[in-house]
Amino acid sequence: MESNRKTNNINHSVSVDCVVFGFDGFSLKVLLVQRDLRDNLDNGDDTLVLPGDLIYIDEDLEDAASRVLLDLTGIDNLFLEQIGAFGSLNRLAKDRDKVWLDLVRPIPESRVITIGYFALVNIKNYTIRPAGFAKHVIWEDFNEVGELGFDHNHILRTAIIKLRNKLYHEPVGFKLLPKYFPLNHLYTLYNTILNSKLDRRNFLRRILKTGFLKETDNFQEGVPHKPARLYKFIEKEFENDNNHKFKFY
Amino acid sequence: MESNRKTNNINHSVSVDCVVFGFDGFSLKVLLVQRDLRDNLDNGDDTLVLPGDLIYIDEDLEDAASRVLLDLTGIDNLFLEQIGAFGSLNRLAKDRDKVWLDLVRPIPESRVITIGYFALVNIKNYTIRPAGFAKHVIWEDFNEVGELGFDHNHILRTAIIKLRNKLYHEPVGFKLLPKYFPLNHLYTLYNTILNSKLDRRNFLRRILKTGFLKETDNFQEGVPHKPARLYKFIEKEFENDNNHKFKFY
DNA sequence: CCAAAAGTGTTGATGCTACACCCATGA
DNA sequence: TCATGGGTGTAGCATCAACACTTTTGG
The missing domain is CATH 3.90.79.10 (Nucleoside Triphosphate Pyrophosphohydrolase)
Structure with missing residues (x-):
């Protein structure tokens, strides 16, 4: 064609x-x-x-x-x-x-x-x-x-x-990562793109609370430190719930 | 031309x-x-x-x-x-x-x-x-x-x-209103466009806190009830401060 | 054993939601 | 005087930000 x-x-x-x-x-x-x-x-x-x-x-x-x-x-x-x-x-x-x-x-x-x-x-x-x-x-x-x-x-x-x-x-950060990834990759991705320094613990807590991540039984390999657990993205309908009333920002 | x-x-x-x-x-x-x-x-x-x-x-x-x-x-x-x-x-x-x-x-x-x-x-x-x-x-x-x-x-x-x-x-609702307007017009504007029923008192508190409104000494005229105070929009640089960390919504 | 990053809770402060009555005016 | 919308405060709850040490692994 x-x-x-x-x-x-x-x-x-x-x-x-x-x-x-x-x-x-x-x-x-x-x-x-x-x-x-x-x-x-x-x-x-x-x-x-x-x-x-x-x-x-x-x-x-x-x-x-x-x-x-x-x-x-x-x-x-x-x-x-x-x-x-x-x-x-x-x-x-x-x-x-x-x-x-x-x-x-x-x-x-x-x-x-x-x-x-x-x-x-x-x-x-x-x-x-x-x-x-x-x-x-x-x-x-x-x-x-x-x-x-x-x-x-x-x-x-x-x-x-x-x-x-x-x-x-919206949950789009996952599209930049491979299927299985450690949470810290997601964390640095957000920090890099938003050029911010989010609090790591707060970030992890909240990103997990969204329900878009599922932990797997796999871990990083070949890293010179404690291997991190790998997570994967869960496809689910994202409700862009406009119940965040009004708010300027 | x-x-x-x-x-x-x-x-x-x-x-x-x-x-x-x-x-x-x-x-x-x-x-x-x-x-x-x-x-x-x-x-x-x-x-x-x-x-x-x-x-x-x-x-x-x-x-x-x-x-x-x-x-x-x-x-x-x-x-x-x-x-x-x-x-x-x-x-x-x-x-x-x-x-x-x-x-x-x-x-x-x-x-x-x-x-x-x-x-x-x-x-x-x-x-x-x-x-x-x-x-x-x-x-x-x-x-x-x-x-x-x-x-x-x-x-x-x-x-x-x-x-x-x-x-x-962003503060754009004002563009739909005349120069001087009562707060309730702004309130119904938000409710209408967002089709929501925001709490009136909370709305007024927050919209005033943004600092984009200035009260005037003018009041509604010709209304069959207590005339409301008129406000006007204050032009000021709106900082789309991206310090609202990450958050899905 | 050392280096490097993983993993993990709590507290205080802030902001949000829910809620109801009296007042001022015009007719 | 009545009808209509104007104007006003608080308390409980939820969410957010700030913060540091121990654990696990590879080298």
Whole structure:
């Protein structure tokens, strides 16, 4: 289905860009691609960008985001959520961006509105595809992301805010961890993403009280200290019970 | 500037749609337009839709939303916030929608992605423009909105969720009220939008504690009971202090 | 035996909920 | 004088924050 797409099947006005977050146990990572190499061009531009693409005219937005990520990770069915639309007139106007657009886009001057998505992945499951496109993909430390192409720093800032809010309000942190994990990984995950220093005992007590965790009989292996018990996430319907009356914060 | 726009200056792939919320003291209202009359056509289709339009190719998204609302209310500079992008392939596919598109759109079959915005207005300030376009605009009770055209029920559902969340977390309720208002209007506003029955005394205590309200020396007039003191909103930087640690809800 | 992280309770303070009566005004 | 909503305080309960030492394992 990808193969029989044609250039004139492309919607030249709308793209998707994906912010893929991962967690390696220590820091938050973001998937970035080197845009020049992406089409095996090389004009010395090593600008990093978020993975993204123009959509096809007969393709749903979220499908387009999935397609981009499938190409990168080889994995379908990622957790995906829309960040929003980014459409300012100058979002593609940097000089280096224009050079790149001229090289690879059929209609380089087209005004493109992009729809941002973010994904949460377990960084170990989805080892980046070794071939082609994916060879030029890197996991960048979130705190070390430099200037990206286009308006991608803006998209990324919006994404991290969404992620933080989600982390406060919904059980999504688990999506960044493997199936079995010690509680302290979850703890450092929260501290890292929220850049806070939560009280460890209070954190553990509360996270257990949510009922989303089940202890297993497995323990860490190969660690140079007392191995921690592994827990797993329990799927259960999360009631976003809006009985938290009003409260500004 | 509107007058020298041309048809070929239109971006036929992207539109904006606006959910305008108002509050009349009793119930939440939404601004809807009768789409057929909108261009002075009349084929018996009285379907209601959210106000919206295709964007111009040289127009920022939010500017497009502002333009649509300016046309309706005559007022510029509304509080506007993006809801998100809506782009499913069948969002314009209902039979009646297609009839309408054939009538008014230069490229009726174009696949259009729309960006939703919502606005909060003081329903009394912005009396709908009496002329032209606006004559066919109505304030519909939120709970009585029927089936709208296109995917506009979907957009509206997304908007109300955003509004509720914002009401919980940020001082935005004031935007729906006039400059001076009695506390009970604010109270019923919260109860109406959150459809809850907050304890009145606890609500008043907490809303005052936020420091966003200042009492004035003015009182209600013309009410058949003890006139309530009027308050006004205090503009001050709202620190979305993320010191509410983690907590699922 | 040493290093490293795991695991584990209590207390005081704060904030939340629940609850009912009198007052001021206009008609 | 009556009807209507305005305005006001407290007490018990639940939740949160702060805080440190012992245990287990691997090396």
